[in-house]
Amino acid sequence: MNPEPDTTQDTQLRVHCTADADGRLTFRLPALAGPEPQVLLRLRPKKGQTEETVHVLDVEAVDDGTWRAVLEPRPALAEGRWDVYLLPEPGAPRQRLRPGLRDVRALVDGHTRDRPSPVAVRVPYTTKDGYLAVRAWLRTAHAEVERMAVTDGSMTVTARMHGAALEAGAVVRLRARGAKGAVLTREPQVDSGSRQFSFTVDYAELVAADAVGDRVWDLSVQPRSGAGATARIGHLLDDLAERKEIFVYPSAAVAGVAVRPYYTVDNDLSVEVTAAQHR
Known part of the structure; x- marks a missing residue:
């Protein structure tokens, strides 16, 4: 998939993100316009390299009037930094999302649980310029x-x-x-x-x-x-x-x-x- 470059870098649209102990990430957004909105995660390319990897999540309506997208634990994300975007509809210009509430309490004691191989870790965070991203690690052992x-x-x-x-x-x-x-x-x-x-x-x-x-x-x-x-x-x-x-x-x-x-x-x-x- 090759989505159009983002055209709205100053969007104020905020997404709440909850992480659970299994590595699942749940994104919640306000009611959205558009026939088929999606959440897109883009693996940030290294300096001088082109973008190659994206992961697209379908969005579903929730009873309280919000929208939800879920990133399941598998498949594991490649190691790196993943920026989070909204696609108002497939093929539309993507919009960078700002963080709302980040609930990462389930990750605090993550070191107390034995992890199988490969060791896959995801931590949502706020970038220096104020957008939502996910830091991922993927290692055979750690x-x-x-x-x-x-x-x-x-x-x-x-x-x-x-x-x-x-x-x-x-x-x-x-x-x-x-x-x-x-x-x-x-x-x-x-x-x-x-x-x-x-x-x-x-x-x-x-x-x-x-x-x-x-x-x-x-x-x-x-x-x-x-x-x-x-x-x-x-x-x-x-x-x-x-x-x-x-x-x-x-x-x-x-x-x-x-x-x-x-x-x-x-x-x-x-x-x-x-x-x-x-x-």
């Missing part, structure tokens, strides 16, 4: 951060596996970004009979492992020994679409550089090493 203890020289992370079980020989990997970035490993401490594990990162070891002054280390876990897919360590399973500017950890001075854990724009956990002259 390690959810449950606690972090940060000191002047180290960080200890407690996380829980979703979509995979930790087996003998599982390792935590810290990979420095770049073509020739170093790789460090840690043996996780696994709770018996649980998917929960913990590990400690010594900042001085990160600094000593790489001669480059500025570096970012990405954290992941390999659930089983030998070659195999790794699962990124991060914080996805609650009601927050953006963590980077909310969860800010202090930096530590180690051997003339600053070391700081942080969440990326994708809510994955990384560690930033910054030379003193760049701070």
Whole structure:
């Protein structure tokens, strides 16, 4: 489907959105004109790329005079940011929707429920320019951060596996970004009979492992020994679409550089090493 470009960027039409624990999203709109209104979700293309993926939902009238569209848990949305539009009728120019009430209470304790593979997450949120969007993640497996203890020289992370079980020989990997970035490993401490594990990162070891002054280390876990897919360590399973500017950890001075854990724009956990002259 190739809908016409949106022509109403300043629409004041608002849509209420409710998320449930299974990943279902329900959109409610005021009474609409038009023979067959639809709600359209568009996967926001990366910079320089063209739009390729949309998902269209039929709208039905509700007894209270409003309209409703439901995005069921399956099929899962591709990972990325999905903008929400109204199509007054099929083929009509689409209109960007602004958020009304966002009920995301069912997502708050999402980290307490074991997730099967693939791990599919959806969080409705308000964009910086005031429109409704949905942040989606879709991963074969995921390690959810449950606690972090940060000191002047180290960080200890407690996380829980979703979509995979930790087996003998599982390792935590810290990979420095770049073509020739170093790789460090840690043996996780696994709770018996649980998917929960913990590990400690010594900042001085990160600094000593790489001669480059500025570096970012990405954290992941390999659930089983030998070659195999790794699962990124991060914080996805609650009601927050953006963590980077909310969860800010202090930096530590180690051997003339600053070391700081942080969440990326994708809510994955990384560690930033910054030379003193760049701070």
